[in-house]
Amino acid sequence: SHPENMQLVDIEGDKMEIINEAPIDPEPHYAQIIKADKINPVKIYEKDENNPDAIWSEKDARIERNGNKVTVYGIAVRSRFYPDEIKVNEGDEVTIHLTNIDLDQDITHGFGINLYDVNFEVQPGQTNTIKFKADKPGVFPFYCTNFCSALHQEMQGYMLVKPKE
Numbered sequence: 001s002h003p004e005n006m007q008l009v010d011i012e013g014d015k016m017e018i019i020n021e022a023p024i025d026p027e028p029h030y031a032q033i034i035k036a037d038k039i040n041p042v043k044i045y046e047k048d049e050n051n052p053d054a055i056w057s058e059k060d061a062r063i064e065r066n067g068n069k070v071t072v073y074g075i076a077v078r079s080r081f082y083p084d085e086i087k088v089n090e091g092d093e094v095t096i097h098l099t100n101i102d103l104d105q106d107i108t109h110g111f112g113i114n115l116y117d118v119n120f121e122v123q124p125g126q127t128n129t130i131k132f133k134a135d136k137p138g139v140f141p142f143y144c145t146n147f148c149s150a151l152h153q154e155m156q157g158y159m160l161v162k163p164k165e
Contacts, residue, residue: 045124045126046103048125055075061073061075072095076101079155081155084157086142086157090135090161091135098122099126101125103125110146111145115136143156
């Protein structure tokens with residue numbers, strides 16, 4: 001009674017119709033195989049040196065305050081964020097400029113603060129920026145949200161939001 005093109009799955013003796021099948025990024029099982037000589041991947045990315053918010057060394061990592069505006073100039077490098085401690089006050093407007101100083105292929109970093117709904121990606125040589133209001137006091141861990149190396153889970157820090165007095 002089922003059309004020929006309908007897929008059925010047997011789960012513990014019950015036949016169930018598959019109504020939708022779609023890949024979830026980055027699902028490796030949906031990869032295509034092609035001959036290697038058909039592709040010419042980028043091996044080394046160039047620095048985005050035209051970005052005035054980019055920094056390229058941990059010694060240049062810093063946090064600047066201007067009234068209730070806090071600007072973080074940070075870097076992501078395999079297994080570490082600089083700075084890895086960000087201290088702000090409740091109500092501050094926070095801007096994070098994060099530069100990925102890893103330039104070789106496949107070293108994409110992410111930056112996430114779960115309870116602030118912050119998550120963005122930084123490609124090799126790129127600087128990305130996120131802005132948000134520090135409206136919840138407390139200690140909030142941040143971490144790399146893209147697998148980047150064997151020490152990926154070590155790539156973390158925290159943001160301290162001091163409560164209003």
